[in-house]
Amino acid sequence: MRKTRALLFVAALAFAALFAAGCAKKAAEAPPTPPPAPPVVQPVTPESTPPPAPETPVPVPTVTAGDFTDVFFDLDSHALRDDAKLALDLAAKLLRDRVDVNITLEGHCDERGTVEYNQALGERRANAARDYLVNAGVSAGRIQTLSYGKERPFAEGHDESAWAQNRRAHFVLR
Amino acid sequence: MRRLPLIVLLAALAATGARAQTREVRIDIAGSGRRMQLYCEAFETGRLPAGAPAARQADEVLAADLEQSAVFLVSRAWAGQPPFDVEAVTGGRWKVSGGQVTLEGEVRDFPARRPILSKVYRGPVADWRRLVHQFADDIVLQFTGEPGVAGTRIAFMVVEGRSKELWVMDLDGAGARSLTRDRSIALSPSWSPDGSLLAFSTYRDGGSPHLYVVPATGGKLYPVSVRPGLNTSPAYSPDGRELACTLSKDGNSEIYVLDARGGSPRRLTDNRAIDTSPCWSPTGREIAFTSDRSGLPQVHVMDRDGGNVRRLTYEVDYTDSPAWSPRGDLVAFVSRTSMGFDLYVCGAGGANARLVVSGGSNENPRWSPDGRHLVFASNREGPYALFVSDLDGRPPRKLDTGARTAMSPSWSPSPSHMATTVPTNASHSNPGGRP
Numbered sequence: 001m002r003k004t005r006a007l008l009f010v011a012a013l014a015f016a017a018l019f020a021a022g023c024a025k026k027a028a029e030a031p032p033t034p035p036p037a038p039p040v041v042q043p044v045t046p047e048s049t050p051p052p053a054p055e056t057p058v059p060v061p062t063v064t065a066g067d068f069t070d071v072f073f074d075l076d077s078h079a080l081r082d083d084a085k086l087a088l089d090l091a092a093k094l095l096r097d098r099v100d101v102n103i104t105l106e107g108h109c110d111e112r113g114t115v116e117y118n119q120a121l122g123e124r125r126a127n128a129a130r131d132y133l134v135n136a137g138v139s140a141g142r143i144q145t146l147s148y149g150k151e152r153p154f155a156e157g158h159d160e161s162a163w164a165q166n167r168r169a170h171f172v173l174r
Numbered sequence: 175m176r177r178l179p180l181i182v183l184l185a186a187l188a189a190t191g192a193r194a195q196t197r198e199v200r201i202d203i204a205g206s207g208r209r210m211q212l213y214c215e216a217f218e219t220g221r222l223p224a225g226a227p228a229a230r231q232a233d234e235v236l237a238a239d240l241e242q243s244a245v246f247l248v249s250r251a252w253a254g255q256p257p258f259d260v261e262a263v264t265g266g267r268w269k270v271s272g273g274q275v276t277l278e279g280e281v282r283d284f285p286a287r288r289p290i291l292s293k294v295y296r297g298p299v300a301d302w303r304r305l306v307h308q309f310a311d312d313i314v315l316q317f318t319g320e321p322g323v324a325g326t327r328i329a330f331m332v333v334e335g336r337s338k339e340l341w342v343m344d345l346d347g348a349g350a351r352s353l354t355r356d357r358s359i360a361l362s363p364s365w366s367p368d369g370s371l372l373a374f375s376t377y378r379d380g381g382s383p384h385l386y387v388v389p390a391t392g393g394k395l396y397p398v399s400v401r402p403g404l405n406t407s408p409a410y411s412p413d414g415r416e417l418a419c420t421l422s423k424d425g426n427s428e429i430y431v432l433d434a435r436g437g438s439p440r441r442l443t444d445n446r447a448i449d450t451s452p453c454w455s456p457t458g459r460e461i462a463f464t465s466d467r468s469g470l471p472q473v474h475v476m477d478r479d480g481g482n483v484r485r486l487t488y489e490v491d492y493t494d495s496p497a498w499s500p501r502g503d504l505v506a507f508v509s510r511t512s513m514g515f516d517l518y519v520c521g522a523g524g525a526n527a528r529l530v531v532s533g534g535s536n537e538n539p540r541w542s543p544d545g546r547h548l549v550f551a552s553n554r555e556g557p558y559a560l561f562v563s564d565l566d567g568r569p570p571r572k573l574d575t576g577a578r579t580a581m582s583p584s585w586s587p588s589p590s591h592m593a594t595t596v597p598t599n600a601s602h603s604n605p606g607g608r609p
Contacts, residue, residue, distance in 0.1 A: 115582065116406055119375075120422070120448040146382050151377075
């Protein structure tokens, strides 16, 4: 089960990389469903940390925000894409294994919405990610949500590549 | 498809030229037609002590006020501009004694120079600009039946690195000062109807945004809603007793009405969609707001109890940031483009949507208290700055924010003319939210 998931993740990463490379030549015009944005933080690679047995979780020395992959969204949407679900599956596993780790999920938006609407949309994105983690067995009490709308962009540009980076639920450890 | 009628309307406007005086413009916007020509003569002054306005300074402030009114075209006598086609002349004199300044303002017809308006303004020398603004607003009142807005102020957000601080300034850019200095993100200011308070949303408490209130002249800010989740987009009711806002304490962004101190929340919307950006009609009987209940965000209108919800207009798609005109007849809003947002107005019933400002991104429109102008934030000339449109097809003009990057403007109510010898405004009642 876990092995399949890890394999799926590797496949998805490779696919995302290929897809992103293929799209780099495309015009700035926004595609209706943009490709998954390349993750900025390094995910746990399956090779360096093989999935531990569910019954006896091997304690990871330190968990950092870098162990989580942010969750990316389509324009005007808080629906979880397949790449988002992969990232959340990984996060859920990490959180189940390390019950001492609590997180804040920050909802973010690109600049193509008003200040006030984006505050609400960012909250929906954070909530969508939270709900998925809770369904995957993470206690709701360990997850706070917070929306910055378009006030804290990750990429400062004004094109689809920047916008895709900015539509995210961002993991913060607390 | 929905844009087709707009294109037709735009083409019609373009065909009639920049000074288009379409029938709906004439009906909707007083002052959008022909502008009256005024000849501004310099104020006579005696020997002025330190602190008094320098020669030309007060003259220029008055001339600029009259130009910005969108009612007048101005010739400056001191600049050698000829009195061409002039209908009236402004002038008068300054006197300064004992720290008090007296402005005797005069308006005469032309060329006969018979008195039309003569009024005396007194106040502390430091307040001389306010006296000139009052004179300008009285001139607008004389010729249009409604006072001008030269004495109003603008609240706005100044972008400083990754933070946004709340500022206020006079409409002409003078007296700019910050009301917050917490290196957080302040957003969405709303003036209390008596002009004494500003409600806004801020991330200063570290987590989700909360609603705070600060005296408009500066001072200690205090929280009015720190409920879990979003506390955003506050809007004082026209009587100042209530605050409409967005709260997500029940799991989803909904419109609530609080009392002015933030208590007694009354929920107006109840669905799984985003509802935000409430804005009152001037009667307080209706609230316009943004909802994505049918997909993309669209401006909706509901009764003050939350009933009778309807979409504002079907002539434009993806609409947000509603602002109801103080006269009640128009609603301004923004619509998304590939560049950001365009600015529109339509009738309060949703008909006759027309494009007011395009180019760059134009956001957060708010009306002047006389309903003649819209202030908004735009990146049309570079970094975000504040602009005013007179809704008459002329290009918007940039407000002077001292080169600060500025967003989220909000126009103050009309000032009470406290320094005049003749009371010109009934005193306003205090809002319930006064600390």
